[in-house]
Amino acid sequence: MYRTHHCGALRIAHVGQEVTLSGWTDAIRDFGAMNFLDLRDRYGITQVVFAGADNADLYQQSRELGREFVIRVTGIVRERSNKNPNRATGEVEIVANALEILNRSKTPPFTIKDDTDGGDELRMKYRYLDLRRTIIQKNLFFRSKLAIEIRNYLSQQDFIEVETPNLIKSTPEGARDFVVPSRMNPGQFYALPQSPQTFKQLLMVSGFDKYFQIVKCFRDEDLRSDRQPEFTQIDCEMSFVTQEDILNTFEGLTKHLFKKALKIDLPTFPRMTYDEALQKYGSDKPDIRFEMTFSELNDLAKGKGFPVFDAAELVVGICVPKQAANYSNKHLNELTEWVKRPQIGAKGLIWVKYENDGSFKSSASKFYKNSDFETWAHRFGASKGDLMLILSGETDKVRKQLGELRLEMGFRLGLRQPFDFKPLWVVDFPLLEWDEDAQRFFAMHHPFTSPKKADIPKMLSGDNAQMKALRADAYDLVLNGVEIGGGSIRIHDRALQSKNFKLLGFTPEQAEAQFGFLLGAFEYGAPPHGGIAFGFDRLCSVMSGVHTIRDFIAFPKNNQGRDIMIDAPSYIDDSQLTELSLEVKAVKTI
RNA sequence: GGUCUGGUAGCUCAGUUGGUUAGAGUACAUGCCUGUCACGCAUGGAGUCGCGGGUUCGAGCCCCGUCCGGACCGCCA
Numbered sequence: 001m002y003r004t005h006h007c008g009a010l011r012i013a014h015v016g017q018e019v020t021l022s023g024w025t026d027a028i029r030d031f032g033a034m035n036f037l038d039l040r041d042r043y044g045i046t047q048v049v050f051a052g053a054d055n056a057d058l059y060q061q062s063r064e065l066g067r068e069f070v071i072r073v074t075g076i077v078r079e080r081s082n083k084n085p086n087r088a089t090g091e092v093e094i095v096a097n098a099l100e101i102l103n104r105s106k107t108p109p110f111t112i113k114d115d116t117d118g119g120d121e122l123r124m125k126y127r128y129l130d131l132r133r134t135i136i137q138k139n140l141f142f143r144s145k146l147a148i149e150i151r152n153y154l155s156q157q158d159f160i161e162v163e164t165p166n167l168i169k170s171t172p173e174g175a176r177d178f179v180v181p182s183r184m185n186p187g188q189f190y191a192l193p194q195s196p197q198t199f200k201q202l203l204m205v206s207g208f209d210k211y212f213q214i215v216k217c218f219r220d221e222d223l224r225s226d227r228q229p230e231f232t233q234i235d236c237e238m239s240f241v242t243q244e245d246i247l248n249t250f251e252g253l254t255k256h257l258f259k260k261a262l263k264i265d266l267p268t269f270p271r272m273t274y275d276e277a278l279q280k281y282g283s284d285k286p287d288i289r290f291e292m293t294f295s296e297l298n299d300l301a302k303g304k305g306f307p308v309f310d311a312a313e314l315v316v317g318i319c320v321p322k323q324a325a326n327y328s329n330k331h332l333n334e335l336t337e338w339v340k341r342p343q344i345g346a347k348g349l350i351w352v353k354y355e356n357d358g359s360f361k362s363s364a365s366k367f368y369k370n371s372d373f374e375t376w377a378h379r380f381g382a383s384k385g386d387l388m389l390i391l392s393g394e395t396d397k398v399r400k401q402l403g404e405l406r407l408e409m410g411f412r413l414g415l416r417q418p419f420d421f422k423p424l425w426v427v428d429f430p431l432l433e434w435d436e437d438a439q440r441f442f443a444m445h446h447p448f449t450s451p452k453k454a455d456i457p458k459m460l461s462g463d464n465a466q467m468k469a470l471r472a473d474a475y476d477l478v479l480n481g482v483e484i485g486g487g488s489i490r491i492h493d494r495a496l497q498s499k500n501f502k503l504l505g506f507t508p509e510q511a512e513a514q515f516g517f518l519l520g521a522f523e524y525g526a527p528p529h530g531g532i533a534f535g536f537d538r539l540c541s542v543m544s545g546v547h548t549i550r551d552f553i554a555f556p557k558n559n560q561g562r563d564i565m566i567d568a569p570s571y572i573d574d575s576q577l578t579e580l581s582l583e584v585k586a587v588k589t590i
Numbered sequence: 591g592g593u594c595u596g597g598u599a600g601c602u603c604a605g606u607u608g609g610u611u612a613g614a615g616u617a618c619a620u621g622c623c624u625g626u627c628a629c630g631c632a633u634g635g636a637g638u639c640g641c642g643g644g645u646u647c648g649a650g651c652c653c654c655g656u657c658c659g660g661a662c663c664g665c666c667a
Binding site: 027053086113115117121171176222224225341343 | 592593594600616617621622623624625626627628629630658659660661662663664665666667
């Protein structure tokens with residue numbers, strides 16, 4: 001028998017029992033006459049004592065042990081004279097009477113402990129050792145717990161989990177596809193799904209009514225700490241529902257997860273339209289943990305002879321409370337440089353300090369009188385001691401820039417606490433998105449998203465401004481400024497779908513070639529339906545108060561999409577290429 | 591495609607204006623130590639300063655190229 005208990009089990013009640021434990025050796029503290037050993041497994045750490053006075057041979061044997069050896073120990077549970085209150089098992093220890101080395105270990109390249117000395121790259125290369133660390137294991141247990149609770153909740157609501165294929169068909173819309181060559185169909189390729197979108201809609205046509213799947217999705221785009229080439233979605237679709245039904249169901253799911261996993265009761269989620277989000281926060285995923293919303297100044301700031309503002313499409317700013325005194329010229333210059341970095345791209349920054357004595361100081365005081373600044377302060381709702389930061393330029397760009405500045409100021413003021421959870425539904429997304437490069441419209445969500453009923457008559461007006469203004473029954477769940485998921489009501493009417501394809505510039509032939517199977521299905525009684533998908537990895541990370549999703553994925557890939565543990569992707573043999581009717585054109589010389 | 595940043599002992603890092611034999615902590619090894627839990631003390635082995643080229647009497651340090659990480663912009667319906 002390898003063990004009678006695991007390493008997190010023993011308590012004062014076990015004192016006197018003979019037990020056997022197996023696990024990995026953690027820290028070893030050798031005192032010359034007695035040796036303290038921490039034995040670790042998934043469940044915890046138990047201290048084992050080898051006393052030279054009681055058993056000299058066993059003590060000598062214990063001195064051979066090194067870190068990460070796998071051992072089996074048998075001994076008597078004893079109450080400790082020196083207890084360790086930081087450990088669940090800290091009241092007891094095992095006085096060993098038998099020790100067996102089950103497997104030796106080389107000295108690991110980094111220390112297996114919570115505050116490891118290993119850097120990211122090293123930890124990735126030896127991911128199986130990194131995953132031995134309690135702190136990483138905790139993340140994966142958390143993920144598992146969420147997955148189980150998702151299944152509990154949705155199955156109780158009569159959802160069925162259906163698996164959909166991973167080898168599907170490439171479509172030019174959306175993200176870049178990962179493709180897989182087909183040996184049996186030379187020259188042809190499967191694509192890995194960016195999401196099970198079309199399949200879940202087909203399941204609705206089939207009458208499954210409520211579908212979900214915790215499913216891998218694949219997108220061949222550049223990566224970030226919160227984006228992996230393969231990631232997991234909680235994917236859902238429902239029939240005979242309105243947007244309201246879907247929002248309520250998944251608000252319920254989110255609340256359930258917070259309750260079960262974090263013991264947090266979330267209040268009803270506020271809702272905001274896409275337009276309002278952009279106008280007040282400069283983002284379609286606003287972080288509403290703090291205010292500092294935008295105030296527009298066009299009517300107050302233009303036409304007073306300040307050329308920068310006069311030339312701008314939009315003059316807009318935020319009011320940073322109680323920071324006028326804390327921001328010296330030097331700090332403001334530094335902040336100006338910050339917004340001028342290419343990643344933000346602002347041309348400059350105008351600041352106005354509403355001093356405690358009621359006076360104003362500003363980088364634009366040459367062009368404006370105190371009475372002007374007073375009207376601005378009124379617009380901002382500013383009080384004495386506040387700092388107003390103003391950007392100007394093209395509307396879309398300047399909103400985005402100010403949105404970044406707002407987040408930065410919120411961060412600097414400590415207003416973005418990771419465990420202060422503020423969910424938000426953003427609704428009424430535009431139907432279309434203008435692509436500057438391609439000089440055409442694309443579906444903002446996807447090509448099956450239903451326009452709002454009121455907007456359907458305007459769809460084929462051909463007028464760019466009207467097309468930009470078209471709204472869809474599309475929505476996102478945002479949590480602390482992170483897009484957790486999104487969805488839409490789908491078009492179930494063949495005629496409307498054709499109209500939408502026309503809007504997106506598809507010829508009937510192209511639409512037929514790409515989505516014929518779905519359009520065909522829609523001719524056999526498609527129910528009204530809609531759905532949503534949550535990014536599962538992101539949900540895990542945000543609920544854990546961190547930004548990076550990598551520590552919630554057992555075997556993640558790095559920034560370049562490489563798995564540096566197994567060294568993938570890799571070159572393949574010529575014979576494999578031949579079999580797949582492939583020829584590699586350019587190989588990077590090594 | 592672009593911006594920024596890093597690569598020095600197994601690991602985490604320091605290394606001044608270019609100047610003698612490249613350091614610290616930790617890990618590892620050996621010895622001592624009976625109550626530690628980041629044990630303590632002593633000893634000592636450990637280096638292709640990412641790689642290639644250049645400048646120089648002399649390069650870890652400066653220049654050019656290149657490889658490999660990290661953060662970000664573009665991109666991600």
